[in-house]
Amino acid sequence: MYDLIIIGGGPAGVAAGIYGARKKIKTLIITDSFGGQSFVSAGIENWIGTKSISGFDFAKMLEEHLRAQEDIEIEGDDTATAVEKTGNGFLVTTKLGKKFETKYILITTGSQRRKLGVPGEKELNGRGVSYCSTCDAPLFKGKDVVVVGSGNAGLEAVIDLLPYAAKIYLMERSDKLKGDSVTQKKFIDNPKVQILTMAQTTAIEGKDFVTGIKYQDLKSGETKALIVGGVFVQIGAVPSSDLVKGLVETNPYGEIKVNHQNQQTSDPAIWGAGDVTDVLYKQNNISAGDAVKAVLNIDEQLRKK
């Protein structure tokens, strides 16, 4: 029987694991990977204390810090698939078929990429539709491509594609670009980049590979088409809260509602931290900090008993 099981290995999960171990809480962390969504980032430049670090090295740094703790147990290469309430706590089942019992749970499962949900997206995934610009940008050398979504991830995708693509259309549904202006500046005057606002993607076309995209011009209502060889989808994320659906309250977006003072959910034995929660700002630094809050509160609860 563990005191605490942490589910997820992003910045929140790792921060919680380190604090749990240092507080001598009997802790298990279940995760199949480290680093969270930033793992695929070419460079993280806002992790406090580090000027610039690649997502790959960021993940390694977190994992190494966690493994340096004396009393941490890690169920790696595995994921939690079910959480059930028992008489005195919870039973967590994993993909590898293992079962663990715990008094308390901290959910740090983060979020996953939002899909467009338009015809052609699924069929052409990996055949011109990509969700990882740092991975796949060089394969689109000399091609015209579309980046859908202009949050920071979308802007970074444009930058990843600049050295390779012939032309980049940046498509945004609202009337202006969303991400940081410091990132926009890196390409805003580049003639290769054409910005299309008020543009809603309606279909991705192609047989073996992507050959085009259709979108509705929300200003005129007209449906328009572009001939492109690649579509990079960067339209935000959906919280990975399915695991505890029915156990804790979520908001209409599927985010787990937490008390922002101590990260407790509607179930007093479950805490949440990071992007899976209804925290207003989804940031690595905030996720780590919120997870620390959660563990300190869990430690207090354990001492009360």
Next chain:
Amino acid sequence: MSKVTIYTTPSCVYCRMAKEFFKKSGVEFVEHNVAGDDAARDEMIKKSRQLGVPVIDVGGEIFVGFDKEGLKKALDIR
């Protein structure tokens, strides 16, 4: 052991993970960086019918992405 070929791009983290996995497991492999090698890129697309990296060829069996469990099976790694 089957011949292993991996098609990569320099900034692809899943490619790096796959290569580290091979090194840790003592698997020898040939790497083609498709960002700078158009012939290798075309070969990769022909083999996989995919426009995404990594593509890994284990003795003719094609893996798209870093499928650790699948690779373990194909390479008989425990």
